[in-house]
Amino acid sequence: MSVADEKIAPGEQEASASPARRRRPSVHDAERFALPTLLVLLLVVFSLMPEGGDTFISLINIRTVLSEQSVVTLLVLALLFPLVAGYIDFSVAAVATLASVGTASAMSDHDLPVLVAVLxxxxxxxxxxxxNGVLIARLKLNGFITTLAMATLLGGLVQWYTGSVAIVTGISPSLTAFGSLTWFGVPRILFLVALAAVVVWYVLTQTPLGRRLAAVGANPHASRLVGVDVESVAMRSFLIAGAVAGLAGAMIVARTGSATVEGSTSLLFPALAAVFLGATAITPGRPNVLGAVIGVLFVAFSVNGLTLAGVASWVDPVFNGAALLVAIGLSTYLSRKRGMTVSR
Known part of the structure; x- marks a missing residue:
């Protein structure tokens, strides 16, 4: 009887396979839960620090940080759609700035109702x-350069329209109340962010569009061979990203009661750092909603803890930049490890 014909007893087969089975889940779990574990450790460390520890762990501070990160979280959710499809949209923060000016102007200059202004x-x-979708998906322009150029263009258009003057009058009190008040001790705006996160999770994981986005991001050539309209899928990703970024712009007005021409860069880099950090967690190597939200919390509470500890003001941009570099490096490594296409 040959070796191939020999039968392995069930117990022996399980014993021979069990070490590999035990090793693989442990490594995978370490990748999945590294960022959430770091977040918990970070919260513990900053809460125990002699300078600012009591303030850091206070309910008021936590509520303030979460409320301040509502717009960044919406931008992260916007970034997910093109990112899953294999693209990076650098224009989302500029789109939010444009939308905030459009929303504020609709109320201040044209006396439109709140709902219409948000729309x-x-x-x-x-x-x-x-x-963006036409230029990148249809005309095949480089997504990196195109969205970066679009961000610059929008910044100039906003300055031209506003005359570089913030819109601070004529904003509906009902909109600012939504952005600043609470329900049951929780900022109202967080309910909208939570709903948006659930909807984005459902679309990306439970719908044909989400599966097509993931397929195009993993291998656009193979997707085209099996009948997926790659250009249409890419177009939809930029359309949805634009809509969510537009909602984020309306929420800027709700949070601040005004619309300014500045701030798109300060929103973009934390959002990019969070979304790439999130791609290293939960489903490593793949952008995902839960990981992205954890990334937002990690970046936000890191900066908040450092600020309360009394570090210099330059630490904030340095931390955001370093976090972005580390996040891109890790997510790129994990994507290549799993044979996925690097974002383009």
Whole structure:
């Protein structure tokens, strides 16, 4: 009887396979839960620090940080759609700035109702997403350069429209109340962010569009061979990203009661750091909603803890930049390890 014909007893087969089975899950779990574990450790360390520890762990501080990160979280959710499809949209923060000006102007200059003004902001985001989609998906322009150019263009248009003057009058009190007040001790805006996160999770994981986005991001050539309209899928990713970024712009007005021409860079880099950090957690190597939210919390509470500890003001941008570099490096490594396409 040959070796191939020999039968292995069930117990022996299980024993021979069990070491590999035990090793693989442990490594995978370490990758999945490294960032959440670091977040917990970070919260513990900053809460025990003699300087600022009591303030850091206070309910008021936690609520303030979460409320301040609501717009960044929406931008992270916007980034996920093109990122899953294999693209990076550098224009989302500029789109949010444009939408905030459009929303504020609709109320201040044209006396439109709150809901209509918010829809104006979302419509502006959709318009920019459509242009991005046509240029990148249809005309095959480089996504990196195109969205970066779009961000610069939008910044100039906003300055031209506003005359570099913030819109601070005529904002509806009902909109600012939504952005600043609470329900049951929880900032109202967080309920919207939580709903948006659940919807994005559902679309990306439970719908045909989400599966097509993931397929195109993993291998656009193979996706085209099995009948996926790659250009259409990419177009939709930029459209949805624009709409969500437009909603984020409306929420800027709700949070601050104004619309300014500055701030897109300060929103973009924390969002990029969070979304790439999130791609190293939960499903390592793949952008995902839960990991992205954890990334937002990690970046936000790191900066908040350092600020309360009394570090210099330059630490904030240095930390964001370093976190972005580390996050891109780790997510790229994990993506290549799993044979996925690096974002383009």
């Amino acid at each position: 104006v902001g979302i419509a502006l985001g959709l318009l920019v997403g459509l242009v």
